Amino acid sequence: MSRISLNLVVHNEEERLPEFLAHILPLVDEVIAVVQQSTDRTLELLRPVADVLIEHPHYGYAEASR
Numbered sequence: 001m002s003r004i005s006l007n008l009v010v011h012n013e014e015e016r017l018p019e020f021l022a023h024i025l026p027l028v029d030e031v032i033a034v035v036q037q038s039t040d041r042t043l044e045l046l047r048p049v050a051d052v053l054i055e056h057p058h059y060g061y062a063e064a065s066r
Helices: 017-027 042-046
Strands: 005-010 030-036 052-056
Touching (some): 005 042, 042 052
Parallel strands (some): 030 052
């Protein structure tokens, strides 16, 4: 059986994450999150739900963290 992985590269998404996670978590089997030096609570919101959580420098775009 196939598994569905959610892959996120985020920076300062505290305001949008709770609603997004509430909708998406029931649909995925695992969460892989790369947090680019957020200055808000993004990291804290992802910590309890991410199966893999990586802290990465903020480059201003996602490609460098993929």
